[in-house]
Amino acid sequence: MTNDVNKKPVLVTGGCGFVGRHLVNKLIKKGNSVWIVDNLFTGWHPDKWLRGYDRKEDGNLIKYTKNGIEITFIEADALDFFLDEIKSRPKIKLPAFSDVYHLASIVGGRALIDGDPIQVATDLAIDSLFFVWATRNKEKIERVMYTSSSAAYPIHLQSESNTVALAENLIRFDHGMGLPDMTYGWSKLSGEYLARFAAKHYGMHVACVRPFSGYGEDQDTSYPVPAIASRIAKRENPMTVWGTGEQGRDFVHIDDCIEAMFIVLDKISDGSGINIGTGKLLSFNEIIRTFAKIEKYEPSIKQLLDKPVGVQARHAHPEKIFSLGWKPEISLEDGLTRVLNYAKENKTFEV
Ligand SMILES: NC(=O)c1ccc[n+]([C@@H]2O[C@H](COP(=O)([O-])OP(=O)(O)OC[C@H]3O[C@@H](n4cnc5c(N)ncnc54)[C@H](O)[C@@H]3O)[C@@H](O)[C@H]2O)c1
Structure with a gap:
């Protein structure tokens, strides 16, 4: 059943975060009511981004309603x-859900992933409790999406001397495993493992996605694209970059990323993980140069070699997601222009 026709509410854990806000926004546009569980660790309170809704506090809940949609x-x-x-000992009586998107996670940029790996390992506990809950409530849930990450891929395939387009079959749970990216990558790998059990052992419809570098207008400035945009908006010269700036990533605009999530949940049910990436490897220096071209100035680039940089090159083999009928609609230039305009205007993200 697709979201468009299913009127049971959707649950989004971590729904106040960057991906969550965009997902909730799209679900509302599709006519879904949504429940959100979020502790606002990095997420934004819905009062900030749900505008024009009737608002009612009801015990531990806040309900926002507009045009028959309830958040x-x-x-x-x-x-x-x-x-x-x-x-x-539930504090709240939950309804049956059509889809459940599990996004709640301690993520952060390189500073957090490298700087506080044990705190990030909280994700292991969040994911295991989530899957215990989901499998015990399988009769009340139609489909589950687990948001994994490209950080689950073995890091030895992402080095300067060995850069491989990361295809889904490079993670094989029935085979030897490569080392993922820090505790964050481990949590995503184990989350996917649980997702497979939920599908195969408990008979649930489960899909996993492995987004590469999602970016967008309202992303936190601890992430590289909005951080670079805010400095380009001030026309900084020189522009600083972490490391040599030659590290490469596969950038996907958040709107494209959400569309891919919908497609994957419609087409995958056995718990397997699907890349969300364009297949294009782009360095941070190229991102700076593209921004500078849009802004029409030519800053020099100053390297900050003491900063954490992560792997050298991480990009998707996109064949599988393309074969499911997705392709990115937003070009890098258009996406970066949007981020730059947002940084200049300091707009408020609204649903
Ligand atoms: N943004 C990307 O490019 C990207 C790439 C790969 C994977 N992902 C995955 O997508 C999901 C969302 O990422 P994001 O970029 O929106 O990050 P984010 O930090 O903006 O969102 C995470 C949300 O989870 C909430 N949260 C954290 N710990 C929680 C807890 N204990 N209980 C309840 N809520 C909690 C935060 O408050 C926040 O709203 C994550 O699972 C992440 O691993 C994102």
Whole structure:
């Protein structure tokens, strides 16, 4: 069943974060009511981005309504929320859900992933409690999406001397495993492993996505694209870059990323993970140069060699996602122009 015709609400954990806000926005446009569980660790309170809705506080919930659509916000830590559910001491009576998108996660840019790996490992606990809850409530859930990441791929395939377009079959749970990217990558790998069990052992419809570098207008400036945009907006010269700037990533605009998530959930049900990437490897220096071209100036680039940089080159083999009928609609130039305009105007993201 697709979202368009299913009128049971959708649950989005981490729905106040960057990906979550865009996902909720698109779900609303498709006519879905949505429940959000988020502890606002990095997420934005819905009061900031749900405008023009009737707002009513009801115990531990805030309900926002407009045109027959209801958004229910539960401000809670996913750890407490799912543990209370599992221990049969729920604080809130949940409805049956059509789709459940599990996004809640400690993510962050390189500074957090490299700088506080044990805090990031909280994700292991969030994901395991989530899947215990989901499998115990499988009769009340039609489909589950687990947001994995390209960070789950073995890092030895992303080095200067060995750069491989990362295809799905480079992660094989029945075979030897390569080392993923820090505890963040481990949590995504183990989350995918649980997703497979939920599908195969418990008979649930589950899909995983492995987004590469999602970017967009309202992304936190601890991520490279909005950080670079804010400095380009001030026409900084020289422009600083972490490391040599020759590290490469596969950049996908968030709007394209969300469309891919919908397609994957419609077409994948066995818990397997699908890349969301364009297949194009672009360095941070190229991102700076593209921004500078849009802004029509020519800054010099100053390297900050003491900063964390992560792997040298990470890009998708996009054949699988292309074969499912997705292709990116937003060119890099258009996407970066949007981010730059947003940085200049300091607009507020609204649903
Ligand atoms: N943005 C990308 O390019 C990208 C790439 C690959 C994977 N992902 C995955 O997509 C998901 C969303 O990422 P994002 O970029 O929107 O990050 P984000 O930090 O903006 O969003 C994460 C959300 O989870 C919430 N959260 C964190 N810990 C929580 C907890 N214990 N309980 C409840 N809520 C909690 C945060 O408050 C935030 O709203 C994550 O699972 C991430 O791993 C994102």
